[in-house]
Amino acid sequence: MTGEAATALTDRSHQQPSRRKLALLRLGLLVLFVVLAPLALIFARVRFRRRGPSALAALDARVRELWVTSPHDAVALLRSTFDELRPALVAATMNRIEVAPFGRFEPWEALTVQRQLYECEVALGNYEAALAVAAALPTQVEETILQQVDCLLVMGRRADAVALLERNLRIDGWRGTLRRRLTELGGSPVRSVN
Numbered sequence: 755m756t757g758e759a760a761t762a763l764t765d766r767s768h769q770q771p772s773r774r775k776l777a778l779l780r781l782g783l784l785v786l787f788v789v790l791a792p793l794a795l796i797f798a799r800v801r802f803r804r805r806g807p808s809a810l811a812a813l814d815a816r817v818r819e820l821w822v823t824s825p826h827d828a829v830a831l832l833r834s835t836f837d838e839l840r841p842a843l844v845a846a847t848m849n850r851i852e853v854a855p856f857g858r859f860e861p862w863e864a865l866t867v868q869r870q871l872y873e874c875e876v877a878l879g880n881y882e883a884a885l886a887v888a889a890a891l892p893t894q895v896e897e898t899i900l901q902q903v904d905c906l907l908v909m910g911r912r913a914d915a916v917a918l919l920e921r922n923l924r925i926d927g928w929r930g931t932l933r934r935r936l937t938e939l940g941g942s943p944v945r946s947v948n
Contacts, residue, residue, distance in 0.1 A: 759783050765927040809857035810866060816856070817870070825878055832871040836887070839864035843892055865891075872901055881905045894922060896931055903935060916941040 760779040764771045771779070807815070813835055820828035838853050842861040850858040859867075868887060875884035888901035899922050906915040919936040923943065926932040933943035 765929060767927060770929075809853065809859045810863045812856040813853075813867070814870070817874075821874075825874070829871070829874045829878065829880075832867060832874060836864065836867045836871050836890075839867055840890060876905075881908050885909075894925070896925065896927070899925075899932065900935065903939075907939075912939060915939060 760776055760783060763779065764776070813831075817828045817832055820831060835853055835856070839851055839859055839861075842849070842851050842859075843864050850860055851864075852858050868891060872884050872887045875881075875887055882905075885902055885905040888898045888905065891898055899918065902918055903915045906912070906918065916936065916939050919932055919939070920941055923932055923936070930943075936943050
């Protein structure tokens with residue numbers, strides 16, 4: 755687990771960390787996990803005392819129920835919920851957001867709703883809408899950039915996909931996922947567009 759956490763923490767750096775740095779980071783994470791374990795147990799007990807399903811679980815259940823009879827209604831529900839949650843992402847607030855009839859969402863659950871909405875739009879073949887959902891987040895991250903690239907490619911807009919990747923090379927980490935995708939599409943990973 756510390757290996758995965760250390761790798762995730764170093765993904766955004768431009769150079770691959772040395773084995774020594776990675777080992778020190780893993781050791782630090784292990785110590786941190788041991789120190790924070792008692793707090794995690796306390797929070798787990800408090801969470802289990804909360805009654806009823808979470809707002810995200812209630813939304814997911816309703817979307818799955820609607821998907822069987824009317825996928826478009828399920829997407830409309832996800833879209834309206836995401837529209838209500840998006841201001842929390844923009845404001846980067848830690849306050850919970852009330853969305854009727856589901857309850858209170860944690861701010862970070864908006865990312866899960868975004869991902870689910872994107873996947874539903876793609877499943878229905880609404881690539882233009884999926885592209886808009888992927889671009890709707892205030893901060894672009896590797897996952898949303900790759901979502902946008904996928905949509906652009908399906909819509910036959912290869913040049914736009916290459917341009918998008920070139921514009922966002924600055925956020926590419928040492929693994930080079932965006933550069934690798936750019937190379938696959940025939941773009942130049944050396945060139946950097948501001």
